[in-house]
Amino acid sequence: MYFAALLARTEDGWEASDTELDNVETLTDLADLAREAAVDDDTVVAYIEQEGAWFGVIRVDGEDDPRVFVSHAAAAARSSYGALLTDELLGSDDDGASDLDSLDLDGTEDGEPETEPDDNDLNPTDDDAPPPGPLGDVELLTDLGVPPEDLLVLDTDALSQIADALGCTDVLEAVR
Numbered sequence: 001m002y003f004a005a006l007l008a009r010t011e012d013g014w015e016a017s018d019t020e021l022d023n024v025e026t027l028t029d030l031a032d033l034a035r036e037a038a039v040d041d042d043t044v045v046a047y048i049e050q051e052g053a054w055f056g057v058i059r060v061d062g063e064d065d066p067r068v069f070v071s072h073a074a075a076a077a078r079s080s081y082g083a084l085l086t087d088e089l090l091g092s093d094d095d096g097a098s099d100l101d102s103l104d105l106d107g108t109e110d111g112e113p114e115t116e117p118d119d120n121d122l123n124p125t126d127d128d129a130p131p132p133g134p135l136g137d138v139e140l141l142t143d144l145g146v147p148p149e150d151l152l153v154l155d156t157d158a159l160s161q162i163a164d165a166l167g168c169t170d171v172l173e174a175v176r
Contacts, residue, residue, distance in 0.1 A: 057140060
């Protein structure tokens with residue numbers, strides 16, 4: 001089971017809302033969802049947690065690229081929403097092929113491969129696996145009061161601790 005919340009900065013502080021992730025299939029979808037919650041293109045912090053196994057923090061500042069942190073990449077990679085974060089951080093494609101590769105532009109007939117596949121392509125190594133610990137931008141909340149050393153030690157109550165640092169614990173409690 002997942003819990004997701006959006007914390008949007010406003011002139012008067014922070015607004016918190018829980019959110020559904022039903023239509024989120026990519027990091028871009030998640031960033032767009034956060035931007036919809038933004039007030040005047042200000043900062044939005046999206047938070048996703050899966051039953052204490054891992055949490056992810058996504059920071060969206062206007063139209064800038066989202067910044068992402070995942071507390072336990074290996075655990076997150078085994079879940080649908082966590083995988084979209086870890087795949088983005090690791091630069092992985094979900095199907096292993098780019099859009100151009102699927103168009104059969106290699107000059108062979110009927111999609112016949114030019115060479116035999118490499119055994120390493122068929123049997124991924126441990127190098128392809130996400131690390132068993134944190135992954136991403138550990139400084140994404142530094143200017144908001146959560147330095148890297150604090151972010152790295154957060155665990156099952158991470159959202160409450162982040163909200164406390166942002167000074168919005170009271171608005172978060174209304175959505176939990």
